[in-house]
Amino acid sequence: MAQVLMVRCGPRSALLSPGSPVTLGRDPHAQLAVDDSRISRTHLVLTAVGGNQVAVEDRSSNGTFLNGRRLAAHLGPGEPSVVLAAPFSLMVGAVDGYPLQVEAASSRNPIESSPFSTIMVRRPPSGPSTPGGRSATTGPTSPGPGTPRRGATAPTPIGYGSSANTAEWGSPGSPDSQQTARFPGVEAPTTAGPVGPGPSAPPGSLGRSAPSAPSGPSAPSGSSAPTGSDSRQMAEIPEAPAGPACGTWTIGRDPNAAICIDDPLVSRAHAQLRPAGDGFDVVDLRSSNGTWINSQRITRGHLGPGDRLTVGRTSLVCRDGQLSLVAPPRTTLAAHHISFTLPGGKQLLDDVTFGLPAGSLVAVIGPSGAGKSTLLKALTGSQPATAGTVIYEGEDLYRNYDGLRGRIGVVPQDDLVHGRLTVRQALDYAAKLRLPKDYTAEQRNHEIERVMGELGLAEHANTTVSRLSGGQRKRVSVALELLTQPSLLFLDEPTSGLDPNLDRSVMRLLRRQADTGRVVIVITHSVANLAACDRVMLLAPGGKIAYFGPPGDLMTHFQMDDYADVFEAVTGEPQVWQQRFAHSPLAADAAPPEQHVQGGGGRTRVRVSSAARQWRTLVSRQFRIMLTDRNFVLSSLMMPVLIALMALAIPGSAGFGPQSRDHPGEASTLLTILIIGASFMGVSSSIRELIAERPIFLRERAVGLSQQMYLMSKVTVLLLLSLVQTVLLLGVVMIGKDGPGDGILMPGWPELGLAVFGTAFSSAVIGLLISALVSTSEQVMPAMVVAVMAQLVLCGGIIEVSGRTFMEILALPMPGRWGYAQAAGTIDLQKIRLDGPGAVKDRLWDHDLTSWLIGCGAVLAICLVSWVATALVLRRQKATA
Numbered sequence: 001m002a003q004v005l006m007v008r009c010g011p012r013s014a015l016l017s018p019g020s021p022v023t024l025g026r027d028p029h030a031q032l033a034v035d036d037s038r039i040s041r042t043h044l045v046l047t048a049v050g051g052n053q054v055a056v057e058d059r060s061s062n063g064t065f066l067n068g069r070r071l072a073a074h075l076g077p078g079e080p081s082v083v084l085a086a087p088f089s090l091m092v093g094a095v096d097g098y099p100l101q102v103e104a105a106s107s108r109n110p111i112e113s114s115p116f117s118t119i120m121v122r123r124p125p126s127g128p129s130t131p132g133g134r135s136a137t138t139g140p141t142s143p144g145p146g147t148p149r150r151g152a153t154a155p156t157p158i159g160y161g162s163s164a165n166t167a168e169w170g171s172p173g174s175p176d177s178q179q180t181a182r183f184p185g186v187e188a189p190t191t192a193g194p195v196g197p198g199p200s201a202p203p204g205s206l207g208r209s210a211p212s213a214p215s216g217p218s219a220p221s222g223s224s225a226p227t228g229s230d231s232r233q234m235a236e237i238p239e240a241p242a243g244p245a246c247g248t249w250t251i252g253r254d255p256n257a258a259i260c261i262d263d264p265l266v267s268r269a270h271a272q273l274r275p276a277g278d279g280f281d282v283v284d285l286r287s288s289n290g291t292w293i294n295s296q297r298i299t300r301g302h303l304g305p306g307d308r309l310t311v312g313r314t315s316l317v318c319r320d321g322q323l324s325l326v327a328p329p330r331t332t333l334a335a336h337h338i339s340f341t342l343p344g345g346k347q348l349l350d351d352v353t354f355g356l357p358a359g360s361l362v363a364v365i366g367p368s369g370a371g372k373s374t375l376l377k378a379l380t381g382s383q384p385a386t387a388g389t390v391i392y393e394g395e396d397l398y399r400n401y402d403g404l405r406g407r408i409g410v411v412p413q414d415d416l417v418h419g420r421l422t423v424r425q426a427l428d429y430a431a432k433l434r435l436p437k438d439y440t441a442e443q444r445n446h447e448i449e450r451v452m453g454e455l456g457l458a459e460h461a462n463t464t465v466s467r468l469s470g471g472q473r474k475r476v477s478v479a480l481e482l483l484t485q486p487s488l489l490f491l492d493e494p495t496s497g498l499d500p501n502l503d504r505s506v507m508r509l510l511r512r513q514a515d516t517g518r519v520v521i522v523i524t525h526s527v528a529n530l531a532a533c534d535r536v537m538l539l540a541p542g543g544k545i546a547y548f549g550p551p552g553d554l555m556t557h558f559q560m561d562d563y564a565d566v567f568e569a570v571t572g573e574p575q576v577w578q579q580r581f582a583h584s585p586l587a588a589d590a591a592p593p594e595q596h597v598q599g600g601g602g603r604t605r606v607r608v609s610s611a612a613r614q615w616r617t618l619v620s621r622q623f624r625i626m627l628t629d630r631n632f633v634l635s636s637l638m639m640p641v642l643i644a645l646m647a648l649a650i651p652g653s654a655g656f657g658p659q660s661r662d663h664p665g666e667a668s669t670l671l672t673i674l675i676i677g678a679s680f681m682g683v684s685s686s687i688r689e690l691i692a693e694r695p696i697f698l699r700e701r702a703v704g705l706s707q708q709m710y711l712m713s714k715v716t717v718l719l720l721l722s723l724v725q726t727v728l729l730l731g732v733v734m735i736g737k738d739g740p741g742d743g744i745l746m747p748g749w750p751e752l753g754l755a756v757f758g759t760a761f762s763s764a765v766i767g768l769l770i771s772a773l774v775s776t777s778e779q780v781m782p783a784m785v786v787a788v789m790a791q792l793v794l795c796g797g798i799i800e801v802s803g804r805t806f807m808e809i810l811a812l813p814m815p816g817r818w819g820y821a822q823a824a825g826t827i828d829l830q831k832i833r834l835d836g837p838g839a840v841k842d843r844l845w846d847h848d849l850t851s852w853l854i855g856c857g858a859v860l861a862i863c864l865v866s867w868v869a870t871a872l873v874l875r876r877q878k879a880t881a
């Protein structure tokens, strides 16, 4: 049977199997997309031709080079393709272009090609350079065979995960994070002697053979540096900059950085290193995700011998004045005896222990209420376990949560996308919020195209999310998470409510994600497609592991042939099944190997995007969502018009001027309708805002969204909406009613408008607070009725409030009370009305500046207090996953 093969070019890889050719090209939809002008749109096509053989067809302008000669030179007459015979060297785009590798792949043994990062090291600027790129400090010593001359070493791409590929399940004694690989070409300028790939590379080196480096003093430098993000793998080394930059290296995503790391969690210019003593001084260059030394976030620090520097997903360790790449541990995720106990003593998780290598797909199943979601929260760090540790890529998750959470993708049960946006818009906003601020629009689009291509969403790019099927919506949720290329992906019941076909397609999708080197953990109630998983964990009630092992062995372990019977058994006797598993060989297989664990930097918030940019993005998203909701737009615009029409229906022609004997209460009734109408408009426009998108907010906050900016964006939009509604309301009233005379500070109408606007806006902020407080959308309506009715009663226009202490206290937080008082002062209600026996009096209605300013101050205070209270409530809200 033909073996599945893996084709890899730089950081990208694709599976090659008979009948599924793989294309490489500049086209972003190519399986191996290479963004470089030397690469044709469809550059070459690889086809599996049986017996593990691969045929290569070149369709490019610049050519593909097999063993140093153009592919065409290997073709026989009439042959379109060449069948590769090992060993071979295949370079794409130029004779020293992109190396293409073909190797065996298997879903059980995860593929080496981690999609996450490629690191390229350029020659550090180590002082005034001499022609040929030699370091002035090393002198023109001739290098020995196989050791590229120092200063002429070609940039070397280093991929992740090679050690993970060969990881055995639960293999004891794996070197894990202790294993380091020499970083070819990264050496302190003070260190003599060349370091590079080749015989001198230490065992366990991650360095794959670099493109042949020019050696000797006459080697050309910078002659063929390509452009584009991928080009760095093959770029010639530019001359070291002379002057002030000499002796410092920049780490970043920038292709020109001395240490270039292609990782969305790394900023373009992330950090700077300067050799100092036996190590390096490190300065964080205001990176989005932070620079960490020994898991402590630093702005400036010293990297001494044995210290570990982490940027994005990459860790480098300093030894003997050199930097070495820390190989990713074989066990990516390990839970060590985690338990979760509620304050009352109820245990939701009980001594859960397991380890997972990269490339694992694990299903967590179990009866309802067994503790699956609790386990998920413990593993993601959103609700840490009360005992035990979670080790993720060699680091303690709970102690270094902020450094690690960017690498974790979580897809909770609720859809994480606004239904009114198209798929592309949703991804675009997510990319703006989640990717570092220095990503250009082009780079963001590239990432969006990548995830859409990966998840088969390209054809739905312009479809509104609400029109997608359940399975497609779930894929959009996954796509949002994949934007940052997480190496660990959790999904909570992604197939619930899907038909069997969609269930299978989602599980296949997850299998593919695991095959790219991620760890994927999925909670599911569906047992139909467990065969796609590497491991199944069955949780018994109380969060006890009743089984952890291959899906095919589950029934044998329980000696049953039906999942219903298994669930019934573990529900009845959870402890018995926990013990039975603990004493089986499966438990030993599940146990993670001992690892060297890095300390922690605690929980400090990491903000990916700048506050201003987050605010702009959120305001723009909010407006787009509002404007695409025709019902919302119509009701928001019609509401003030209808309220104004009601006001016009009040009998009388005096309006806000001196009242007539026929209609002595016209002005006060008008004020009541305007002010209570404004309260209603404000509360109703905001009361659903937070509860409707709570899961989205919680997830976005977990990946770095600023809660303050989120709230500020809501307030901004409500402020503008209140303004428009006030103008409409008073605009229509002005048509049919006489205006007031002069106000206290300005002409009557604008001052009246200010009181109405203040009432509408402060009510909207109160609406936000209610929206943050309620726990379901159903609670919104009763809360709104209470909020508006309370203002009607306590505004002071209907029932006398002034002079009645209890009523005055109750009315204190009511915007209607203060808005009414301001408006009454503006029109000088106490003067223009004809006092009858039942006329309400209020000392706040005086037509003077003091009363008016008190009203203004009270409205502002209500806004401020409600805003702060909303922020506090939001802060306490916990993610569901």
Ligand SMILES: Nc1ncnc2c1ncn2[C@@H]1O[C@H](COP(=O)(O)OP(=O)(O)OP(=O)(O)O)[C@@H](O)[C@H]1O
Pocket: 342, 348, 366, 367, 368, 369, 370, 371, 372, 373, 374, 375
């Ligand atoms: N904060 C809490 N206070 C009290 N009990 C809780 C709390 N959180 C969860 N539980 C209880 O813990 C148990 C495990 O809940 P969890 O949601 O993890 O189960 P689950 O396996 O995910 O269930 P389902 O499959 O129905 O989603 C349940 O009995 C639940 O009622």
